[in-house]
Amino acid sequence: xxxxxxxxxxxxxxxxxxxxxxxxxxxxxxxxxxxxxxxxxxxxxxxxxxxxxxxxxxxxxxxxxxxxxxxxxxxxxxxxxxxxxxxxxxxxxxxxxxxxxxxxxxxxxxxxxxxxxxxxxxxxxxxxxxxxxxxxxxxxxxxxxxxxxxxxxxxxxxxxxxxxxxxxxxxxxxxxxxxxxxxxxxxxxxxxxxxxxxxxxxxxxxxxxxxxxxxxxxxxxxxxxxxxxxxxxxxxxxxxxxxxxxxxxxxxxxxxxxxxxxxxxxxxxxxxxxxxxxxxxxxxxxxxxxxxxxxxxxxxxxxxxxxxxxxxxxxxxxxxxxxxxxxxxxxxxxxxxxxxxxxxxxxxxxxxxxxxxxxxxxxxxxxxxxxxxxxxxxxxxxxxxxxxxxxxxxxxxxxxxxxxxxxxxxxxxxxxxxxxxxxxxxxxxxx
Amino acid sequence: xxxxxxxxxxxxxxxxxxxxxxxxxxxxxxxxxxxxxxxxxxxxxxxxxxxxxxxxxxxxxxxxxxxxxxxxxxxxxxxxxxxxxxxxxxxxxxxxxxxxxxxxxxxxxxxxxxxxxxxxxxxxxxxxxxxxxxxxxxxxxxxxxxxxxxxxxxxxxxxxxxxxxxxxxxxxxxxxxxxxxxxxxxxxx
Numbered sequence: 001x002x003x004x005x006x007x008x009x010x011x012x013x014x015x016x017x018x019x020x021x022x023x024x025x026x027x028x029x030x031x032x033x034x035x036x037x038x039x040x041x042x043x044x045x046x047x048x049x050x051x052x053x054x055x056x057x058x059x060x061x062x063x064x065x066x067x068x069x070x071x072x073x074x075x076x077x078x079x080x081x082x083x084x085x086x087x088x089x090x091x092x093x094x095x096x097x098x099x100x101x102x103x104x105x106x107x108x109x110x111x112x113x114x115x116x117x118x119x120x121x122x123x124x125x126x127x128x129x130x131x132x133x134x135x136x137x138x139x140x141x142x143x144x145x146x147x148x149x150x151x152x153x154x155x156x157x158x159x160x161x162x163x164x165x166x167x168x169x170x171x172x173x174x175x176x177x178x179x180x181x182x183x184x185x186x187x188x189x190x191x192x193x194x195x196x197x198x199x200x201x202x203x204x205x206x207x208x209x210x211x212x213x214x215x216x217x218x219x220x221x222x223x224x225x226x227x228x229x230x231x232x233x234x235x236x237x238x239x240x241x242x243x244x245x246x247x248x249x250x251x252x253x254x255x256x257x258x259x260x261x262x263x264x265x266x267x268x269x270x271x272x273x274x275x276x277x278x279x280x281x282x283x284x285x286x287x288x289x290x291x292x293x294x295x296x297x298x299x300x301x302x303x304x305x306x307x308x309x310x311x312x313x314x315x316x317x318x319x320x321x322x323x324x325x326x327x328x329x330x331x332x333x334x335x336x337x338x339x340x341x342x343x344x345x346x347x348x349x350x351x352x353x354x355x356x357x358x359x360x361x362x363x364x365x366x367x368x369x370x371x372x373x374x375x376x377x378x379x380x381x382x383x384x385x386x387x388x389x390x391x392x393x394x395x396x397x398x399x400x401x402x403x404x405x406x407x408x409x410x411x412x413x414x415x416x417x418x419x420x421x422x423x424x425x426x427x428x429x430x431x
Numbered sequence: 432x433x434x435x436x437x438x439x440x441x442x443x444x445x446x447x448x449x450x451x452x453x454x455x456x457x458x459x460x461x462x463x464x465x466x467x468x469x470x471x472x473x474x475x476x477x478x479x480x481x482x483x484x485x486x487x488x489x490x491x492x493x494x495x496x497x498x499x500x501x502x503x504x505x506x507x508x509x510x511x512x513x514x515x516x517x518x519x520x521x522x523x524x525x526x527x528x529x530x531x532x533x534x535x536x537x538x539x540x541x542x543x544x545x546x547x548x549x550x551x552x553x554x555x556x557x558x559x560x561x562x563x564x565x566x567x568x569x570x571x572x573x574x575x576x577x578x579x580x581x582x583x584x585x586x587x588x589x590x591x592x593x594x595x596x597x598x599x600x601x602x603x604x605x606x607x608x609x610x611x612x613x614x615x616x617x618x619x620x
Contacts, residue, residue, distance in 0.1 A: 290540060297537050300529060336502065338494075430484050 020425055023264045029413045031261055034405055041402035048395020055388035062385075067123050067135040068370045069389045073396035074120035075220055076244070076362040079237065080355075080400065081116045082213055083245015084109020085172070086238070087277075088179050089209055092195075092202035097423030098273055101265040101414045105252045107180050108407040109245065114173045115403060119396060120220055121165050128158055135369060138226035148303070149226050156223055164219055171212050175205050183415050190417040213238050221362075224369050228307045232292040239285040240361055246277045247354035252404070254344035254351070256413060265414055268342040269427050275341025278354065282335065286328035310372050311364065315381030319364045326357040359393050439592050439599055445618040448571035449475070449591040450602050451578065452611025457483045460586040463609040464489040467588060470605060474594040478572070478581040497562060501555045508550025512543040571619025578617075589617060 023029075052070055055061035088106040091099045124136055133140025138156045143149050149156065178201055186194040214234025222233045230236075253266050253274070296304045311320060331354060340346045363382070367389065371380045415421070439447040454460040457479070464477050468491035477486055520526070521534020531538070560566065572578045572589060581587050588611065590602050599616070606614050 294537060294540065298529075338498075428485070430487075 020264075020422060023425065024416060028261060028263055028265070029416065031256060031259065031409055031413055033259060034409065038402055038405050041398045041405060044398030045395050045402060048391045048393075048398055050395075051391035052388055052395055055385065055391065058385070058388070060385040061388050063131065064134045065370050065385050065388055066392075067127060067131070068367050069385075069392040070396070071120070071123045071135065071220070071224075072359065072362045072366050072389055073392040074116070074123065075366065076359045076393065077396050077400045078113070078116040078120045078216075078220075079241040079358065079362075080244045080248050081109050081113040082209075082238075082241040083243070084249065085113050085175060085179070085209060085245075086213075086242055087245055087249065089175075089202045089206045092179075092198045093206060095199060095420075097420040098270065098427040100418045100420045100424035101262065102249055102253055102270060102274065103418075104183065104411065104414050105249050105408070106245075107183055108252075108404060108411070109248060110176045111180050111407060112400065112403050113176050114169055116400065117165075117169055117172060117216075119399070124161070124165075124220065128161070136224055136226075137369075138223055143226070146226075152226060156226060161219060161223075164215060168212050168216050171208055175209060178205070183418075184411065186418060187412055187416045192417075192419040195419055210234075210238070213241065221365055224366060225307060225372070227303060230292055230296070230304070232288055232295075235288050236285075236292060239281065239288050240358055243278075243281040243285050244355055244358040246274060246281055247351040247358070250274045250278060250347050251351040251355070252408065254348045256408075257344050261413055265425060268344070269429055270424075271344050271347055272338070272341045272429050273427075275335060275347055275350075278331065278347075278350065279335040279341070282328065282331040282354075286332070289323075289327070310368050314371070315383065316364075316368055319360065319382050323357070323361060323364060326353070327361060331357075355397075359397075363389060439597075441616065441618060446620040447592045447599070448617040448619040449589050449594075449597070450599070450606060450614060451572065451575065451587055451589040451617050452606035452609070452614045453577065454586045454588065454611060457586065459610055460588065461486060461489050463588055463606075463611065466609050467590065467605070471596050472590055472594050472602075473596075475588065475590040478578070478587045478589065480582050480584065480586075495562065497555065497558055500558050501551050504554035504558075505547050505551030509543050509547030511550075512546030513539055515546075516542055571617050574619060575615070575617060577613055577615070 049070075052066055052073075055069065056063045056066045084106045088103060088110050090096075091103055091106065127134055127136045128139050133143070137143055138149055138152070139158070154160075179198065182194050182198045182201070185191070214237070217234050217237030221237060222228055222230070250271065253262065254271070256262050257266060293308065296308060310316065331350060334340055334350055340350065367382065371384075418424075441447060452463075454463055460477055460479065461483060464486060467475060468489065477483070477490060479486075516539040517534055520538075525533045528538075577585070578587065588606065590597060590606070592599075596602075603614055
């Protein structure tokens with residue numbers, strides 16, 4: 001009764017689905033500008049990565065420092081792309097109508113996942129074959145006799161490690177390619193059943209995504225300190241991916257709106273719901289990050305507490321507090337307000353802050369490893385050689401930005417013939 | 432500064448609660464509500480057996496203050512929860528548990544969180560009821576036989592006599608113009 005009545009009422013207020021054709025005009029769903037931004041991104045990438053490599057010869061830098069800084073940036077950017085993949089999968093699985101006009105940006109981000117995996121594999125592979133365990137201590141022959149490492153030998157050995165990286169690359173290429181090709185094929189053919197196909201493939205795709213992301217986070221991040229183990233680690237990296245992914249989607253959509261695109265296709269109603277997702281993943285990250293810390297703190301097992309111990313001394317405690325404040329309290333309290341979620345301009349600021357704090361999170365995970373090596377520089381704070389981290393993050397995210405912009409310019413900004421498009425255009429939050 | 436309101440009574444001396452009109456479809460009542468809103472009425476309501484999306488906007492209703500109240504009470508609850516544990520474990524009855532320091536923040540988080548949720552949940556429910564004037568045991572409209580159909584297959588608008596703009600004739604005329612059927616006076620106060 002209720003839904004019937006609501007439909008009748010809708011058809012009175014709106015003019016039926018035919019009248020949306022004008023919203024799909026070329027100038028509204030194609031982005032051709034941004035040449036200046038593209039050049040800026042490329043320059044940023046070249047300058048940033050160049051400066052990072054230069055850091056190897058700086059007095060406050062060094063080879064180890066550069067490897068760590070580059071991995072901070074690469075792991076952060078990979079998380080953003082994985083976030084895009086997760087959001088695409090979950091939107092298909094939930095048969096979400098409201099987000100159809102945002103989904104193409106999620107697909108664009110997902111498409112770059114294999115590329116960013118390659119970028120994030122540079123440091124571990126370099127460390128494996130050239131520098132022999134400078135950053136990833138388990139690759140270091142000096143630790144071969146370590147009992148903990150011997151226990152983990154079945155998993156942490158060069159052969160299996162490389163095979164796993166290859167598996168992630170294949171799986172993520174399949175997932176990203178599948179999601180993008182189904183969506184783009186629907187743009188051309190208008191076949192509505194491709195939506196069902198995407199939904200079906202997202203079911204096993206989500207399982208593959210969850211397992212591969214968790215194992216990739218073990219390989220790329222947790223194995224840096226082979227003594228550390230946490231069953232929450234995969235969830236932690238996934239939470240960061242969803243957190244930074246939705247922030248990037250909102251950032252792209254809001255900037256496209258500012259560029260005069262997506263008129264009538266993405267409006268405050270969509271930003272409102274995307275803002276709710278930003279809020280949700282802020283809380284989710286905080287919940288699992290605290291759970292991981294809390295259990296380790298409470299059980300007080302030396303093997304585990306060592307990891308947090310180095311992160312609570314010599315100035316690293318300030319990064320810890322910054323994460324408590326900036327990864328939870330600030331976005332939580334700001335995104336509580338309805339007006340913020342409905343304002344694209346304010347969401348741009350929130351999304352930029354979320355991306356900044358996301359890279360700070362990766363910094364907190366990886367960079368203390370530089371100073372915990374017995375044969376490395378001992379006990380340096382987070383600010384020592386900090387410029388190399390900034391250069392690396394700017395450089396690699398400049399690369400990601402350039403690739404994303406290229407991708408955004410080469411495909412329509414929304415799925416043009418998705419059967420749920422009218423639902424997305426008419427989407428409204430009634431509360 | 433309360434303006435003296437005119438009190439209307441029927442011929443038999445009963446006070447007048449308002450004027451009620453029935454509408455056939457959600458679209459009719461939606462558009463009628465927009466007109467009533469634009470006519471400047473403030474004390475009136477739409478009655479329907481199911482939620483009508485967007486009716487709040489058509490009625491010109493302001494957003495509820497409920498979230499703000501709940502946020503304030505919820506944060507108070509979380510603050511009290513933290514304060515309680517800090518005082519008990521860190522000041523009043525210090526106890527060594529697993530060699531952890533006194534009054535440390537980590538173990539306080541779950542209960543701080545729980546009390547925040549508890550206060551928010553209770554304040555949401557209680558303030559929602561209070562803002563809606565509930566619980567309420569009777570309503571003048573319930574005396575109307577035809578109004579009872581509003582819980583089944585009828586939609587209605589009732590403009591109250593307590594409204595500053597209320598006038599028995601003009602209000603009736605407005606509802607008639609908007610396509611209301613079975614327009615009737617409602618007795619009671």
